[in-house]
Amino acid sequence: MGAVSKWTSLILILQAFLALPSSSKPEELAHIPVNFLNFAKRPEVFDWMVGIRRKIHENPELGFEEFETSKLIRAELDRMGIFYKYPFAETGIVGYVGTGSPPFVAIRADMDALAMQELVEWEHKSKVPGKMHACGHDAHVSMLLGAAKILQEHRYELQGTVVLVFQPAEEGGGGAKKMIDNGALEHVEAIFGLHVSAAHPIGAVASRSGPLLAASGMFEAVISGKGGHAAIPHHTIDPILAASSAIISLQHLISREADPLDSQVVTVATFEGGGALNVIPDSVSIGGTFRAFSKESFIQLEYRIEEAC
The missing domain is CATH 3.30.70.360 (Alpha-Beta Plaits)
Known part of the structure; x- marks a missing residue:
């Protein structure tokens, strides 16, 4: 999925976290996604996100082995000044942006790769034999870090706390359950996630009511x-x-x-x-x-x- 689509997905989700007084005028509310998108489209932000995705893609790690990926995420959160807790479920991370008070709403991304050989020849091909980010988790991590940057930039406008959940071992390792058992979703009232898709055109975001993934x-x-x-x-x-x-x-x-x-x-x-x-x-x-x-x-x-x- 292209960068435009990634940012569009982020903007739709992040709007839910930026609370304005009920007396806000429609034109004030309309500026929220515009401001987010304008920030996201800055060349330095765009290049930063693309660079993170490519670095993670080149260095894939399997479930509960995401040590370097986790280290990279923590380094970026440190640079942004975002408080986080680590470890959850061995390599997982949970960050916090906002007031530190309710409501707590989470955004989640998975970190692990698949045990597959990357056969496509390109500049940022996997450097690890037999391992590849074939399911887009490299993009998911980059998107969540992008969301973190946008939210941190607007942290004083938040009324509540956004919880950033970086989950290990989605590909069959039960990482989500271990994160929950470790308290990653404590106080969380709602959680958002998304998945990149090659089935939709760049710039499109798809959803529906009811179950979306099996x-x-x-x-x-x-x-x-x-x-x-x-x-x-x-x-x-x-x-x-x-x-x-x-x-x-x-x-x-x-x-x-x-x-x-x-x-x-x-x-x-x-x-x-x-x-x-x-x-x-x-x-x-x-x-x-x-x-x-x-x-x-x-x-x-x-x-x-x-x-x-």
């Missing part, structure tokens, strides 16, 4: 059988065949059991077992993820996956 769970299963030589399969209990059948059954959960109007997905992403081409193994393992938009569908899907495996 809940995600993971599963792993070990299928045990009886190994033996590939030449005498009738003397074995083949776990590969059993696991293959389980995978087909898992796909049926969506195609034949899920309501077509209630979006759900099951993905088997790992299938491991065996070490020789002529030996049937004793066991194999499969694993993957499942997603749903409602709590009821999520629980049902989890239950049926356990049955199928």
